[in-house]
Amino acid sequence: MERETVDLLQPLWRALVVFRLLTWAFACFGVWTRWDGIVRPYGAVLQLAVMGVWTLISSYGYSRRWGRRNTRLAFADLIITVGCMFATLWAQPLLDIRAGASVLTSVWAAGPVLALAISRGRDGGLLGAATISLALLSLRGVDNVSKILSNVQLLLVAGLVVGYAASTMRQAGVRLREAIAAESATAERLRLSRSIHDGVLQVLAQVQRRGTAIGGEATELAQLAAEQEVALRTLMSTRPTVATGDRVDLCGLLLPLATTRIDVVVPATQVLLPASTAGELVAAVKEALSNVTKHAGPGARSWVVVEDLGAEILVSVRDDGVGTTPARLEQARADGHLGVSQSIRGRIADLGGTVTVRTAPGEGTEWELKI
Numbered sequence: 001m002e003r004e005t006v007d008l009l010q011p012l013w014r015a016l017v018v019f020r021l022l023t024w025a026f027a028c029f030g031v032w033t034r035w036d037g038i039v040r041p042y043g044a045v046l047q048l049a050v051m052g053v054w055t056l057i058s059s060y061g062y063s064r065r066w067g068r069r070n071t072r073l074a075f076a077d078l079i080i081t082v083g084c085m086f087a088t089l090w091a092q093p094l095l096d097i098r099a100g101a102s103v104l105t106s107v108w109a110a111g112p113v114l115a116l117a118i119s120r121g122r123d124g125g126l127l128g129a130a131t132i133s134l135a136l137l138s139l140r141g142v143d144n145v146s147k148i149l150s151n152v153q154l155l156l157v158a159g160l161v162v163g164y165a166a167s168t169m170r171q172a173g174v175r176l177r178e179a180i181a182a183e184s185a186t187a188e189r190l191r192l193s194r195s196i197h198d199g200v201l202q203v204l205a206q207v208q209r210r211g212t213a214i215g216g217e218a219t220e221l222a223q224l225a226a227e228q229e230v231a232l233r234t235l236m237s238t239r240p241t242v243a244t245g246d247r248v249d250l251c252g253l254l255l256p257l258a259t260t261r262i263d264v265v266v267p268a269t270q271v272l273l274p275a276s277t278a279g280e281l282v283a284a285v286k287e288a289l290s291n292v293t294k295h296a297g298p299g300a301r302s303w304v305v306v307e308d309l310g311a312e313i314l315v316s317v318r319d320d321g322v323g324t325t326p327a328r329l330e331q332a333r334a335d336g337h338l339g340v341s342q343s344i345r346g347r348i349a350d351l352g353g354t355v356t357v358r359t360a361p362g363e364g365t366e367w368e369l370k371i
Helices: 010-033 041-062 065-069 072-090 094-098 106-140 142-214 218-237 250-257 275-295 326-334 339-350
Strands: 247-249 262-265 272-274 302-308 313-319 354-359 365-370
Touching: 010 041, 010 106, 010 142, 041 065, 041 072, 041 106, 072 094, 072 106, 094 106, 106 142, 142 218, 247 250, 247 275, 250 262, 250 275, 250 302, 250 313, 272 275, 275 302, 275 313, 275 339, 275 365, 326 354, 339 354, 339 365
Parallel strands: 262 302
Antiparallel strands: 247 272, 302 313, 313 365, 354 365
């Protein structure tokens, strides 16, 4: 139901149905005005009857979701329309057609061009226009190319314009669905956040304060309450990670890393990256935070800061731990500890980025990951 609600192509399909019906009526009017010049009138009547039946069938299909989503109907429309064009031979000999007699399908033959353009975009419109043009050329003959050139141009332009418009509207529909989903998720998150803030977070904050004041074994309980409070606040502030196509919001991937000892600071706006790039960057950040846990000392705190510099993205991972020296980092790599050389430097290098590390004994460590 949601997809049907935001299907921006519906007006184009409805216009196609109206076009089909009007052009069939126009074809009937053309036969009536040229009745005396038709060699076999009964053949023209039979052709119009076949066109009328298929117009009703295709119009019904294009008015239903299954007909719009399944391109087989548009391709069947193309095949049957070409057949109806050649059915003009029931009413007029081929020599008369090549001598200037009208192809009785007239503008009705442009229907599948529009249908393919709507369902398959620019390429579908060009395919339909080329097929109808070749059928028209085979009926008229190569000697009449100049006479049908304007018709071919109109078919190509119609296929291109309608195909481009359909593709643009389809992309807009995808973005609209994503926006509606994100808005719904945000509204639900805000509702839950109010409930959590009014209840659970206040209780956890009270437990933390009382446990710290009591001391002793209650201190551990206070620490657990503090960790759960941070986890809940992080969950409440986490953004949807999926944006458009294969691009994701780097900030939405990094925010869940926040704990009582890790602060994550991100821009107010999304920082969109290809999913694979964002995944590798997050993995490098996690490895840097893992090194803090292992080597920076039991009381070390960490800060992850994301900066969008336009052409570059800078992610800083800093801690206030015991620090080290560049020489010890190099010695660790030589000893076979590959966390820094492979998990951090290697990942960023594969992305075409750079890694800068600043550290000194007693001054903590700061990693700058720039891509």
